[in-house]
């Protein structure tokens with residue numbers, strides 16, 4: 001793979017706003033292109049253009065490909081796939097990056113199958129060299145090891161990126177990139193599937209997107225005490241996270257799990273309550289900007305990474321924090 005052609009980033013958006021994870025994918029693509037020389041194209045599929053597409057064009061990409069059609073109003077994988085592959089024709093990119101979200105993973109698998117391309121999922125590292133082309137790193141064996149992979153075969157290669165693994169600390173100022181519009185042509189088959197209804201979880205913040213996370217471990221003693229975390233989370237506009245044994249015990253859903261075999265998070269504030277700080281938990285949250293730990297044991301390893309520590313019973317401290325934050329929010 002001597003030098004890359006285009007690198008595409010498929011932008012995920014919801015309610016007319018680009019998801020933060022797509023900004024990370026753009027950042028990763030820019031880093032890759034600085035080594036490989038390829039251009040970065042953001043691919044935005046929607047029923048309309050608008051302010052969000054303008055924002056994408058100012059995110060540091062070289063161009064935006066706006067695939068626009070009323071049939072793309074809501075995400076349907078077969079339609080998105082047909083639209084993407086339909087555009088490609090002779091102008092196929094060298095690599096397609098997508099976020100490792102539910103939609104991103106589904107699209108990536110479909111693209112790889114349709115194009116007969118190599119697919120690397122849930123990557124946490126991305127590199128390029130002239131001798132071996134694109135190289136990725138991804139966790140394997142339940143997160144116990146990292147595997148390093150190179151691609152063989154034809155382009156484009158398909159890569160999904162783990163949320164929060166490619167965050168940029170600097171928000172750059174970029175010129176507006178050109179926006180190229182394309183209207184897909186549908187086959188009868190593309191339009192066979194119809195979406196009846198989208199049912200959204202009410203008030204559930206995704207931990208990979210939350211700026212504040214209040215997280216609970218076995219020290220919370222049981223599922224009946226997690227309302228203490230939820231109450232604090234509500235006051236702070238935070239999401240609730242959990243350690244793996246909490247999830248294994250069925251106290252919380254897997255989508256809440258932080259760590260090596262759960263989600264990687266990097267919020268501005270992470271409040272760890274009754275979490276010991278095992279290395280597998282730290283692997284998923286140690287990039288948080290500010291870590292507060294509440295633990296009964298002053299020697300708990302979590303205090304080694306915490307910016308602020310409270311030694312005490314989380315079940316007693318949490319209601320006090322909630323009460324005090326409520327007061328300061330009201331004043």
Ligand SMILES: Cc1cc2nc3c(=O)[nH]c(=O)nc-3n(C[C@H](O)[C@H](O)[C@H](O)COP(=O)(O)OP(=O)(O)OC[C@H]3O[C@@H](n4cnc5c(N)ncnc54)[C@H](O)[C@@H]3O)c2cc1C
Pocket residue numbers: 142143144216217218219220242243244245246257258259260261262263273274275276277278279280281284294295296297300312313314315
């Ligand atoms: C391959 C592999 C992958 C793993 N992946 C993950 C992962 O993704 N995420 C993850 O979290 N773990 C993971 N683990 C498990 C990890 O090793 C730890 O076992 C786990 O993180 C411990 O969870 P915990 O801190 O909730 O529980 P514990 O280690 O039991 O800690 C509970 C803490 O609560 C404190 N405590 C008790 N009562 C109170 C109280 N009333 N108030 C305040 N503090 C109190 C205790 O002092 C203790 O520090 C993995 C393990 C392996 C082997």
